[in-house]
Amino acid sequence: MAGLTLSGIGKVYADGTRAVEDLNVQVEDGEFLVFVGPSGCGKTTALRMIAGLEVISEGELRIGDRVVNSVPPRDRDVAMVFQSYALYPHLSVRDNIAFGLKLRKMPKPEIRKRVEQAAQVLGLTEYLDRKPRNLSGGQRQRVAMGRAIVREPQVFLMDEPLSNLDAKLRVQMRTEIARIQRDLAVTTVYVTHDQTEAMTLGDRVAVMKKGALQQIAPPQELYDRPANIFVAGFIGSPAMNLMAGTLHRTDADEFQLQLGSQTVLLPAAVIAARPALSDYVDRPVVVGVRPEDMDDAALHPGAEGTTLRSVADLIEPLGSDLIVHLAVDAEPVRGNDDIEELAKDLGQPEPGIASAFSTTLVARFNPRSTVTAGQPIDVRIDTERLHYFDQRTGLGIWATEPGTLDQFRL
Ligand SMILES: Nc1ncnc2c1ncn2[C@@H]1O[C@H](COP(=O)(O)OP(=O)(O)O)[C@@H](O)[C@H]1O
Numbered sequence: 065m066a067g068l069t070l071s072g073i074g075k076v077y078a079d080g081t082r083a084v085e086d087l088n089v090q091v092e093d094g095e096f097l098v099f100v101g102p103s104g105c106g107k108t109t110a111l112r113m114i115a116g117l118e119v120i121s122e123g124e125l126r127i128g129d130r131v132v133n134s135v136p137p138r139d140r141d142v143a144m145v146f147q148s149y150a151l152y153p154h155l156s157v158r159d160n161i162a163f164g165l166k167l168r169k170m171p172k173p174e175i176r177k178r179v180e181q182a183a184q185v186l187g188l189t190e191y192l193d194r195k196p197r198n199l200s201g202g203q204r205q206r207v208a209m210g211r212a213i214v215r216e217p218q219v220f221l222m223d224e225p226l227s228n229l230d231a232k233l234r235v236q237m238r239t240e241i242a243r244i245q246r247d248l249a250v251t252t253v254y255v256t257h258d259q260t261e262a263m264t265l266g267d268r269v270a271v272m273k274k275g276a277l278q279q280i281a282p283p284q285e286l287y288d289r290p291a292n293i294f295v296a297g298f299i300g301s302p303a304m305n306l307m308a309g310t311l312h313r314t315d316a317d318e319f320q321l322q323l324g325s326q327t328v329l330l331p332a333a334v335i336a337a338r339p340a341l342s343d344y345v346d347r348p349v350v351v352g353v354r355p356e357d358m359d360d361a362a363l364h365p366g367a368e369g370t371t372l373r374s375v376a377d378l379i380e381p382l383g384s385d386l387i388v389h390l391a392v393d394a395e396p397v398r399g400n401d402d403i404e405e406l407a408k409d410l411g412q413p414e415p416g417i418a419s420a421f422s423t424t425l426v427a428r429f430n431p432r433s434t435v436t437a438g439q440p441i442d443v444r445i446d447t448e449r450l451h452y453f454d455q456r457t458g459l460g461i462w463a464t465e466p467g468t469l470d471q472f473r474l
């Protein structure tokens with residue numbers, strides 16, 4: 065098995081479209097790496113370049129130690145699973161799985177052994193003599209996986225392999241893919257536009273926007289320390305709330321965050337963790353708050369100084385949580401490329417996201433809350449867990465110069 069190294073990989077199509085730009089990624093041997101991003105951000109192009117199905121315009125691609133830019137697909141020792149399973153309808157499951165091996169003139173006993181092993185792994189043993197039309201969607205998807213597995217490749221490449229399945233089956237197959245990949249420990253690059261799929265499957269997740277890598281990190285780190293507004297808004301559901309705010313330093317040398325007409329007090333730990341924030345005093349910043357970092361203040365005695373007065377617009381009881389849509393008078397963030405890109409992904413007309421994301425916040429309350437729609441309410445903000453971004457660059461404000469990516473150098 066082998067890792068994968070993308071160095072400065074770029075793609076410009078014949079018509080001049082730039083689909084991928086300066087992609088630098090090191091996929092470790094046995095790692096499950098997921099590329100995620102909105103439709104059109106260059107995920108498929110990146111994967112097809114790795115597979116050898118698309119010419120690499122710029123940069124160098126290595127599989128293990130070997131530079132493979134000009135190696136034809138069949139000699140790269142990678143196996144790709146596509147969104148459309150592309151099974152041969154007239155062939156049995158067995159022959160579909162064996163197809164590639166037969167083409168390679170592998171000895172029959174070896175083919176049989178590999179097909180049966182793969183069928184075992186995939187739970188397809190009893191279906192080996194069926195035709196694809198007599199299989200469920202999930203089983204067809206497994207046959208497609210089987211074709212990749214029997215090749216025993218160095219690298220699996222998967223392009224939205226679950227997108228043709230219904231929601232329930234998708235979750236089920238997601239678990240299976242994770243298990244199979246763990247069992248086989250084959251280096252895997254997986255592409256999806258679904259952030260939940262990305263977060264649950266990836267050892268690391270690479271977020272892309274408009275052909276460019278935004279951040280690559282383990283799922284929890286991506287969630288807790290998004291490098292910029294785009295990653296912050298793309299990862300997480302319901303999405304992170306984003307609004308404009310201003311930092312103030314009080315006479316007592318404390319930090320306050322002003323959101324519209326209201327202020328909350330920031331713990332000293334916040335500034336200690338993000339020293340660069342002190343450069344933003346009296347300047348506008350983009351503030352992010354995740355739904356679960358807000359709650360009904362009535363359930364948090366001693367929450368004074370960390371609450372926002374609001375009105376509940378809409379309440380969705382989920383049993384485990386109350387999803388509460390709250391109106392606050394904080395200003396929406398405008399004129400930021402990340403925000404516009406997120407709005408486009410959600411199919412919202414600009415600047416719809418601004419009003420949806422900042423004047424109306426989406427909170428995940430404890431179900432013990434007795435909030436009712438139309439009622440004024442104090443919302444407790446977990447002020448240690450707020451996110452801060454530079455309004456112009458969209459970059460997270462951390463320890464270094466305002467608006468640099470030093471924290472996230474790849
Ligand atoms: N053969 C092609 N010729 C020109 N442009 C293309 C071609 N294939 C894809 N593109 C463009 O490249 C960009 C990235 O596409 P793609 O890699 O398919 O994105 P994703 O898989 O993330 O949806 C898009 O703008 C798309 O329209």
Ligand SMILES: [Mg+2]
Pocket residue numbers: 107108109
């Ligand atoms: Mg695609």
